[in-house]
Amino acid sequence: MTYLENKEPPKREDRLKTCITYGGTICGLSKKSKSCCINDSERGFSQGSICLLLPALGMINSLPDNVVLLHGAIGCGGCSHSQNANARSGGNLRWGKVKDALWLSTALNEADVISGGEIKLEKAIIEADRNYRPATITVVAACVPGIIGDDVDGVIERIQPQVSARIIPVHCEGFKTKIWATAYDAVYHGIGRSLLEKPENNKNLNISEFEKLEEKYKLSRTVNLLNVSSMGRVDEVELSRLLGALGLETNIFPVFSKPEEMYKVTHAALSISTCPTHDDYLVKFLEEKFQIPYILRHMPIGIENTNKWIRDIAAFFGLEQQAEKLIKEETRELEAALSEFKAFFKGKRVFVSAGEFRALATAYLLAELGFEIVGVRSFHHDEFAETEYEKLEKAVKNDFTINIANVQPFEEVNLLKKLKPDVFLGHWNGNGTASKLGIATHVIYNTGLSYIGYKGVYELARRLYRQLKNPLFNKKLSKNARLPYTEQWYKSEPFKYIKNQGGEADE
Amino acid sequence: MSSFIERPRYLCALGGAMAAVTALPDTIPILHAAAGCAGNITWTQNGGSGLQVGGYCGGLSVPSSNIQEREVVFGGDVRLREQIAGTLEVIEGKLFVVLTSCVTEIIGDDVKSVVSEFQDEGIDIISAETGGFKGNSYHGYDLVLQTLFKNYLERGIDKVKGRVNVWGIAPYQDAFWRGNLEEVRHVLEKLGLEVNTFFTSHDTLEKIKQAASAELNIVISDIYGVEAANVFEEVHGTPYLVTPLPIGPSASDSFLRSIAEALSLDDSVVEGIIEQENKHYYNYIEPLTECYNDLDLQRYAVVIGDANYAAALTKFLSDDLGWLPELVVFTDQLREEQKPVLTQRTQGLESGLQPKVAFETNGSEVLRHLNEIRPTYSSGKYSDVFGPAFVVGSSLDRELAQTIGAAHLSISFPVANRAVLDRGYAGYRGGLRLTEDLLSAIILAR
Incomplete structure (x- = not known):
């Protein structure tokens, strides 16, 4: 893989041949295997969604001593107003200090669109450096420079x-990819190319032989625990606790990583x-690049998934017995x-919607808690999730609905009206539809939880117990709030607007 | 001037436009944009609009053509046509507004002609060119009003005496938009006027369509919606009056008098209402007197806000609450010719105070401006410091408040740390709300 040599x-x-369209059932999906949906999958009607800028900023806004410089129109990066809450609480939990994320915009205007934004970017970088004296400046290129052809990398080199x-x-x-998970690659790419060298002034000249051995041993027991902001501090603490129980040290990367410590990710076992x-x-x-092996399977959400996650790691270090004991x-x-909760949950019907792995792992967890899974919506689909679908299919007796969609609440509302679950778990800004239908809801991702x-x-x-115990906020809301869909739409087939090879009907 | 904007306190034209359209009754925005625009706008509201996101068809429910590289190369007209047709099938609405974005403006899609095909079929559908690079949220709000006035309002209808339209507050961009509009409506109704405010639950598309029957348009902003008022006057011949956002009794008295003058209303009626409202206001203030004195609740203040709030809050703090606002910072992107009127609004205060005025889009510069007035920390035995102090601004000004040891209240965007529903600061009642909120912030730990 030489991706990092490219700009x-x-x-x-x-x-990864990732796609965003499928409508059918788990059984139908497993029959289709990897060709379930195709690369240029489309919808004839669509609703707004997010682009890679949002998750990318979710990561970058957490970095201490960094200035985010958005190169684009004034609105791009406004999402930072929401992500700032995570930057503030995350910093406080880690270092006892509340600090706002620092993001700037070159605010490209009509004149810049015509004459180019490179000079403006150049000036902004210099001014940001002088004003804030940060360790790093992350220049985040949005749609406008991409279309008018600004050479962002050229400006930076110069x-x-x-x-x-x-x-x-x-x-x-944002217009270049409809798979916003490309964001993680974009940020890792930037960090990987620029920030992984050990700072020169970070050398201990008086280190003894014993200390060297000690350090070597410590590194042989240190693991990189990757967090792209999908976990809050509370979750990092839980995983560090479990790894610590196996005698392993964790190096959490890249969110909230100090720039001078990022190199540590290249030293782990x-x-x-x-x-x-x-x-x-x-x-x-x-x-x-650094010959560091990796484990890229199971998401530690749910009992069995956490067990598997631990076993994989333990096997690598030959700690199987300790792991089983743990x-x-x-x-x-x-x-x-x-x-006490399981008795209450038994037979209650649940629908989940989130990023592919999270949705599937959470569904698995909910099955473990005794819920009946009636539907899973994933934001995209790629090869990594094949095993997750298999796991879920084995664990869950009944067939259930699978919908792959970059949110698209109109498909969701159609399904929810028909499936009538007791509880719905959705992503940020993704629980409103179910709420207005009077279904109990809970957010499937929130870095404070x-x-x-x-x-x-x-x-x-x-x-979930708490939400199900008193869902009256949503129930009352549903009697008084309207959803913006036509009666005709509720009667239609939910995947009607998925074009070409997406749906089961096309088999 | 800075070559960037620090933590911009507004979205782009599309952001302001989408918020405005979702706030109109039964109206559906159709974004002709890349997929992420709607999400970015939604997340911004989530973080800055006092816990309000969306509306009837807002947030991630907003129809959007989600154009990609292919459309950038081959054009997006075909995709837009398909998207509008789909929207009409799936989404229940009475008015549809197509909003363009950076990408579709640059590639030059012929949106108007696509939209006109649907208009020909009798659909209520209009469009606005709201490419993000054209300006910020406030501009986008103005552009939506412009297209509404030009392309939706019925033309050539008779003016009706006592009927007025009010605008000048950008939905979601002002977290208190609903409360403010409701309160302005309330005081105007006291004058016996029939009021259309476009964006509240009292407004309907039927009435909006008849908005050209108003004898006067009232823009409660020196900046936001003024271009739209010009368009309205050109198209429908209705004059307009620009007034500052009236917060508290002093400003509301002037507001009512200026409206009465413009509409030639009976003086004695107006003065009667003013007297009644002041009586009501001070009836509530009266029991506060002891504690206001005993707790020494007068403050020096820094006011940081948009073009509406910075001046209006300063006036209230100075002339009703009797505080000392010594620095006023406007955080909007403004053209030079827009600045004098805003500066003037902060001068001529009844208190005789002459606050320093700064136009500053970078919030971290406010401390520098403050230090130019007087020290913010004691430097010796006798030091006339800036304190006790209060920072009235946005949630981004908490660091400043902490630095100078001041109390703080978020009013101007972003309002990340407050839940706002029907609360508003406009009018007489708004003055009471604001007094409650300011003083509550001071006595938080009492």
Whole structure:
């Protein structure tokens, strides 16, 4: 893999044949296997969604001592107003200090569209460097420079000698890919190309032989735990706890990583992902360039998935026995704590919607808690999830609906009207439709809440219990709020607007 | 001038336009844009609009053509036509507004001709060119009003005496948009006027369509919606009056008098209402007197806000609450010719105070401006510092408040740390709300 030698990473449609359209059932999907949907899958009617700029900023806004410089129109990056809450609380939880994320915009206007934005970008980089004295400036290119043809990388190369901050380009031209998970590649690409060298002044000259051996041993027991902002601090703590129980140290990367410590990711014994959707680009790079092996399977959401995640890591270090002991003790304690909730959840019908791995792993967790899965919506589909679908198919007796969509609440509302679940779990800004239908809802991702590991199972159960115990906010809302869909649409087939090879009907 | 904008306190033209369209009754935006525009706008509202996202068909429910590289190369007209047709089948609405974006403006799609095909079929559908690079949220709001006035309002209808339209507050960009509009409506109705405010639950498309029957348009902003008022006057011949956002009794008194004058209303009626409203206001203020004094609740203040709030809050703090606003910072991107009127609004205060005025899009520069007035920390035994102080601004100004040891309240965008529903600061009642909120922030730990 030599992607990092290029200026920009490839889009995932090309690299992984990722797609965003499918409507059918789990059984139907497994028959189709990898050809379930095709690369240029389309909808004839679509609703707005996000682009790679949002998850990319979700990561970058967390970086300390960094200035985010958006090169685009004034609105691009406004999402930082929401992500700032995570930057503030995340910093506070890690370092006891509340600080706003720092993002700037070159605010390209009509004149710039005509004459180009390169000079403006150059000036902005220099001024940002002088004003804020950051360690790094991440230049995030949005749609406009992509269309008018600004050479963002050229500007950065030209200007770097005049600037003390390290400048990192991150390409986020939203119109270029419909797979927003390309964001993770874009950020990893920028960091991987520019920030992984050990700072020169970070050398200990008086280190003894014993200390050297100690350090070597420590590194042989240190693992990279990758977090692209899909986990909050509470989840990092849970996974560090479990790894610590096996005698392993964790190096969490890249969110909230200090620039001078980023190099540590190249010194670990193993890279561990919690989600292949996020990390395949980086772990493969770290293996190729630094010979660090990786584990890129199971998301530690749910009991069995967490067990598997731990076993994989333990096997790598030859710690199988310790792992079994840990798993036995943890699951015994957890099962006992869950018993009262399980009785309550039994047979309740649930629908989940999220990024592919998260949706599937959470569905698995919910099945473990005794829920009946009636539908899963994933934001995209690629090869990594094949095993997850298989796992879920085995664990769940009934057939259920699968919809692959970059949100598209109109398909969701159609399904929910027909399936009538008791509870719905959706992503940020993705629970409104179910709420207005009067269904109990819970957010499937929020960096302030616990989802991961054994602790996450219990905390999620506790929260779902609470939501199901009193869903009157949504019930009352549903009697008084309208959803913007025609009667005709509710009667239609939910996947009507998926063109070409997406749906089961096309088989 | 800075070569960038720090933590921009507004979205792009499309962001303001989408928010405005979703706030109109039964109206559906159709974005002709890349997939991420709607999401970015939604996340921004989520973070800055006082916990309000969306509307009837807002957030990620907004129809969007989600154009890609292929359309950039071959044009997006075909995709837009397909998207509009699909929207009419799936989405229930009475008016559809196509909004263009950076990408579709640059590639030069002929949106108007696609839209006109649907108009020919009798669909209520209009469009606005809201490419993000054309300006910020406030401009996008103005552009939506312009297309509404030009392309939706019925033309050539008779003016009706006592009927007025009010605008000048950008939905979601002002977290208090609904409360403010409702309160302005409330005081105008006291004058016996029939009021259309476009964006509240009291407004309907039927009435909006008849908006040209108004005898006066009232723009409660020196900047936002003024271009639209010109368009309205050109197309429908209705004059307009620009007034600052009236916050509290002093500003509301002037507001009512200026409206009465423009509409030649009976003086005694207006003065009667003013007296009644002040009586009501001070009836609530009265029991506050002891604690206001005992707790020494007068403050020096820094006011940081958009063109509407910065001046209007300064006036209220100075002339109703009796505080000392010494620095006023306008955080909008403004043209030079727009600045004098805003500066003038902060001068001529009844208190005689002459606050320093700064036009500054980078929030971290506010401390520098403040230090130019007087020290923000004690430097010796006798030091006339800026304190006790209050920062009235956005949630991004909390760091400043912390630095100078001031209390803080978020009012201007972003309002990340407050839940806002029907609360508004306009009018007489708004003055009471604002007094409650400011003083509550001071006594938080009491």
